[in-house]
Amino acid sequence: MRTEGDERERLGVLASGTGSILQAILESGLPVVVVLVDRPCRAEEVAAAAGVPLEAVLRSSFGGDFDRDAYTDEVVAALRRHRVGLVAMAGFGTVLGRSIHEAFPGKVVNTHPALLPAFKGWHAVEAALGAGVAETGCTVHLATLEVDEGPLLAQEAVPVLEGDTVDTLHERIKEVERRLYPATLWRLVRGGHEEGAGPAPTGARGNE
Numbered sequence: 100m101r102t103e104g105d106e107r108e109r110l111g112v113l114a115s116g117t118g119s120i121l122q123a124i125l126e127s128g129l130p131v132v133v134v135l136v137d138r139p140c141r142a143e144e145v146a147a148a149a150g151v152p153l154e155a156v157l158r159s160s161f162g163g164d165f166d167r168d169a170y171t172d173e174v175v176a177a178l179r180r181h182r183v184g185l186v187a188m189a190g191f192g193t194v195l196g197r198s199i200h201e202a203f204p205g206k207v208v209n210t211h212p213a214l215l216p217a218f219k220g221w222h223a224v225e226a227a228l229g230a231g232v233a234e235t236g237c238t239v240h241l242a243t244l245e246v247d248e249g250p251l252l253a254q255e256a257v258p259v260l261e262g263d264t265v266d267t268l269h270e271r272i273k274e275v276e277r278r279l280y281p282a283t284l285w286r287l288v289r290g291g292h293e294e295g296a297g298p299a300p301t302g303a304r305g306n307e
C-alpha cells in the first residue's frame with residue numbers, strides 16, 4: 100500500500116533551465132515534494148505555479164573556485180529537509196559530487212538528450228548535429244559520479260531532419276523526454292509496491 104510518508108515516493112527534481120521537463124513531470128502527477136534550482140531560472144516559476152516548495156541552492160561561482168563538494172553537501176541537506184527518496188535531474192546544469200550518490204545510492208536519475216553512450220556532455224544535441232548522424236534521441240539513466248554514465252533505464256530515438264538546427268532538434272528530443280522521463284520515473288516510484296500504485300501518467304503528454 101502507498102502511504103503519504105513513504106520516502107521512496109518522495110521525488111525531488113533538480114533543474115536549471117526553462118523547466119519544461121519539470122512541468123511534464125508535475126503534469127504526470129508524480130509525487131514531487133521539492134524543486135531545487137542552482138541558479139535563477141524559469142523552473143522556479145514552474146514550481147511556484149504548481150505550488151511545489153522550492154529550494155534555491157544558488158551557486159556562488161561558475162568559475163574555477165567553485166567548491167563542488169561543499170555545494171553538493173548543501174544540495175543533499177536541502178533534499179533531506181524534504182525527506183526526498185528519489186532524485187530526478189531535469190536539465191540540471193551542475194555536476195554534483197560524491198555525497199549525492201552516497202546519500203541516495205541508486206536513486207539519482209537523469210535524462211540526457213542523446214542516445215548514450217553516444218554524445219555525452221552538455222552540448223549533446225550540437226555534437227550529434229555536427230557529427231551528421233541520421234538519428235539521435237534521449238536516454239533516461241541512473242546517474243553516477245561519472246557524468247552521463249550509469250545504467251540505462253529507457254531510450255528512444257529521434258530522427259535528425261534536413262534543415263534541423265540545434266534548437267529544432269533539441270525541441271523534438273525534449274518532446275520525447277517529456278513523455279519518456281515521467282513514464283520511467285513512475286516505473287521507479289511504483290517499483291517494489293505495485294499494489295495500489297499511482298495513476299497512469301496520462302498527463303505526461305500535456306507539453307507535446
Ligand code: GRF
Pocket residue numbers: 115116117118119120121189190191210211212273276
Ligand atoms: C533536456 O533536454 C535535458 O535532457 C537536458 O536539458 C534539457 C532540459 O530542458 N539535460 P528544460 O529546461 O526542462 O526545457
